[in-house]
Amino acid sequence: MSDVVIVGGGAAGLMAAIFAGRAGARVTVLEVSNACGLKILVSGGGRCNVLPGASDPSDFFTTGSRNVLKRLFRTWPLDDVRTFFEADLAIALKEETASGKLFPASNSAKEVRDRLVGAAQSAGVTLLTRHRVRGIDHLEDGFRLRVRADGEDIELPATRVVLAAGGQSLPKTGSDGSGFALAAATDHALVDRYPALVPLRSPDAELRALTGLAAPVRWRALAGGKTRETRERPLLFTHRGFSGPAALDASHWVVREGATLRVAWAAMDAAAWEFALEAESRKRIDVLLGDFLPNRLVELLLRRANIPGHLRVTQMHPKQRRRLIPLLADFELPTDGDEGYKKAEVTGGGVGLGEVNPSTLESRSSPGLYVCGELFDTIGRMGGYNFLWAWVTGRLAGESAAASLR
Ligand SMILES: Cc1cc2nc3c(=O)[nH]c(=O)nc-3n(C[C@H](O)[C@H](O)[C@H](O)COP(=O)(O)OP(=O)(O)OC[C@H]3O[C@@H](n4cnc5c(N)ncnc54)[C@H](O)[C@@H]3O)c2cc1C
Structure with missing residues (x-):
């Protein structure tokens, strides 16, 4: 019989396994x-953005308590997580200057996955693949897991269970949402789920025709008459709509809150565009805008402002200028849906943070069961934040499960 059975061998599950095993528990x-x-293998385009260079609770979104979030991150500060990867797992990390993201110097996600698996094995952990957990029964003295293994139904006993089955994005990697069903069946209240960090669809054929173009923007998400979030990030046009860090980061406001997205092209507000026009007033308007934005986007913006590109700034009528500035500084990106879990990087919603003891991640409704990773109603923005969440909560769940046996 295992002391600790971990459901799911992804980022959070492997981290939980390493720390439970090192704490002396028999772990499967x-x-x-x-x-x-x-x-992990497909993450970061095969390079695995292991961690962000810096982190703050505002990089995460949850409908639960922000104090709980802060408390959880204090259990394993970012610098210590980084040291674990560099010193303990011996993975050299390099920071990408422009984005501040940390990648393995080898640019190999496989190195990250293999080192985590190796560390779990060195901690005495038994890794059983092709084992699908279909049910968890809470018994008086522990748990019984109902498992489908190589075409057969088996039952495995466990003193403690760590639920680390991930979300439901990119289901072909194994995380198909069954973890949420297991969480619900063990009496956890779930916050409504939705695809997050997901490309957005647009009904605007002209914008979709800009597919392949990238432009720097400052985006803001507006819901209920208020700006809910604003950040500076690149936006990518796709044949279906919008992607790139700006659209992915903003997507949860659109998908969950029905927010409208507005962008300031080149991340410049109205005053900055006015200043740019004044500074180079003898230039052709298309040439001036082309200094900041891709030409095809410039053509579209001038067409919508009904301004011939060959006009010099000084030749523009004040009315034309009044039409152009809002298009440059506060352009609405029309959206009519998202590309779903197949394209989403993470799942929003899930097990509410209030369902667990924030000091240990032990379930309040099923004592002896611990929750970690993407199963929670917490998502991070692009840039290594979702792995940071998986590492921090995985470690805490594994260590707490092992400590509770003593
Ligand atoms: C394409 C893509 C790229 C990404 N790139 C990055 C990145 O560069 N940086 C970053 O921070 N985040 C990235 N993410 C997000 C990140 O991968 C996840 O947030 C993270 O993997 C979540 O960890 P987890 O352990 O909770 O879930 P997962 O890593 O999904 O692991 C869950 C595991 O549980 C297993 N499982 C599920 N159900 C069962 C069951 N019933 N029985 C047994 N096993 C089960 C699954 O097979 C899976 O192996 C990316 C996501 C995608 C889709």
């Missing part, structure tokens, strides 16, 4: 896929 990981950490 049950992973439905052929191998552990398949999502």
Whole structure:
């Protein structure tokens, strides 16, 4: 019998396994896929953005308590997580200057996955792949897991269970949402789920025709008459709508809150555009705008402002200028949906933070069961924040489960 059975061998589950194993527990990981950490392998375009260079609770979104978030991050500060990867797992990390993201110097997500698996094995953890957990029964003295393994139904006992089955984005990696069903069946209240960090669809054919173009923007999400968030990030046009860090980061406001997205092109507000026009008033307007934005986008903006590109700034009528400035500084990106879980990087919603003890991540409704990772109603923005969440909560769940046995 295992002391601790971990459901899911992804980012959070492997971290939980390492720390539970190192704390002396007999640990088994049950992973439905052929191998552990398949999502790590595809992360960051195969390079794995392991961590952000800096982090703050405002980089995360939850409908739960922000105090709980802060408390959880204090259990394993970012610098210490980084040291764990560099010193303990011996993965050299490099910071990408422009984005501040941390990647393995080898640019290999496989290195990250393999080192985590190796560390779990060195801590004595048993990793069982092709094991799908279909049910968890809470018994008086522990748990019984109902498992489908290689075409057979088996039952496995456990003293403690760590639920680390991930969300439901990119289901072909194994995280198909069954973790939410397991959480609900063990009496956890779930916050409504939705695809997050997801490309957005647009009904505007002219904007979709800009597919492949990228432009720097300051985006803001407006809901209920208020700006809910604003950030500076690149926006990418796709044949379906919008992607890139700006659209992905803003997507949860659109998908969850029905927010409207507005952008300031080149991240310049109205005053900055006015200043740019004044500073180079003898230039052709298309040439001037082309100094800041891709030409095809400039053509579209001038067409919508009904201004011929060959006009010099000084030749523009005040009315034309009044039409142009809002298009440059406060352009609405029309959206009519998202690209769903197949394209989403993470799942928003899930197990509410209030469902667990924030000091240990032990479930309040099923004592002896611990929750971690993407299953929670917490998402981070692009840039290594979602792995940071998985590492921090995975470690805490694994360590707490092992400590509770003593
Ligand atoms: C394309 C893509 C790229 C990404 N890139 C980055 C990045 O560069 N940086 C970053 O910070 N985040 C990135 N993310 C997000 C990040 O991968 C996740 O937030 C993170 O993997 C969540 O960790 P987790 O352990 O909670 O879930 P997962 O890593 O999804 O692991 C859950 C595991 O549980 C297994 N499982 C599920 N159900 C069962 C069951 N019933 N029985 C047994 N096993 C089960 C799954 O097979 C899976 O292996 C990316 C996501 C995607 C989709």
